[in-house]
Amino acid sequence: MIRLYHFPLSPFCRKVRLTLAEKRLEVELVEERYWEQDPEFLRRNPAGKVPVLKMGARFMTESQAICEYLDETVPSPALMPRDAESRHEVRRLCAWFDDTFHTQVTSKLLYERVYKKIMGQGYPDSRNVKSGATRIKYHLDYMGWLLEQRRWLAGDVMTLADFAAASHLSALDYISDVDWNRNALVKDWYAKIKSRPAFRPLLSDQIAGFPPPAHYADLDF
Ligand SMILES: N[C@@H](CCC(=O)N[C@@H](CS)C(=O)NCC(=O)O)C(=O)O
Numbered sequence: 001m002i003r004l005y006h007f008p009l010s011p012f013c014r015k016v017r018l019t020l021a022e023k024r025l026e027v028e029l030v031e032e033r034y035w036e037q038d039p040e041f042l043r044r045n046p047a048g049k050v051p052v053l054k055m056g057a058r059f060m061t062e063s064q065a066i067c068e069y070l071d072e073t074v075p076s077p078a079l080m081p082r083d084a085e086s087r088h089e090v091r092r093l094c095a096w097f098d099d100t101f102h103t104q105v106t107s108k109l110l111y112e113r114v115y116k117k118i119m120g121q122g123y124p125d126s127r128n129v130k131s132g133a134t135r136i137k138y139h140l141d142y143m144g145w146l147l148e149q150r151r152w153l154a155g156d157v158m159t160l161a162d163f164a165a166a167s168h169l170s171a172l173d174y175i176s177d178v179d180w181n182r183n184a185l186v187k188d189w190y191a192k193i194k195s196r197p198a199f200r201p202l203l204s205d206q207i208a209g210f211p212p213p214a215h216y217a218d219l220d221f
Pocket residue numbers: 007009010011012034047048049050051061062063064098
């Protein structure tokens with residue numbers, strides 16, 4: 001049995017959940033309040049971060065390493081291209097979303113609006129919220145530019161790059177922080193990925209005290 005220690009709105013955990021679901025791997029989800037630094041949790045991952053995937057006796061950490069491991073060990077459907085150049089493009093975009101986008105946008109909006117309250121760390125800092133709300137526009141424009149040239153973000157087939165992007169955007173959509181009217185190509189891309197069966201469990205996530213808006217789970221948003 002596979003077990004995933006996760007937190008529902010964590011984009012890194014969402015990327016792993018999408019990969020597991022797309023590969024039709026059954027998983028037991030265990031919600032981890034990682035900021036409480038439970039010693040049991042720190043034994044599983046001394047870095048104190050989610051996701052942590054338990055496969056047999058092994059605990060695996062780092063979402064990108066986990067997703068690529070899953071792609072290598074369960075090859076169908078493939079989520080990484082075969083040639084090295086295209087694989088580089090997928091990894092570049094995964095890092096773009098998990099690093100740059102996360103720093104500039106996800107952490108500024110999701111952390112301020114949701115996590116601070118859950119973790120008891122006070123009120124949102126409006127400067128951060130404003131900065132995240134400005135930066136997301138440039139990222140949506142960049143995605144739109146990519147999608148003018150490709151059917152999916154990294155090329156003409158769906159890859160982990162799409163999962164990385166959709167994981168961040170879906171977590172932000174949970175708090176209505178994505179303007180889907182900014183770019184029609186980005187909206188179409190999200191509608192395509194959102195309608196996949198693998199996405200369904202993410203759309204039923206609920207965070208106590210933060211009910212999702214009606215459009216969050218709506219496939220016709
Ligand atoms: N590079 C890691 C990042 C994981 C990460 O930062 N997860 C957040 C939750 S969204 C976390 O656990 N943060 C706790 C911390 O940084 O101490 C990955 O891809 O798995």
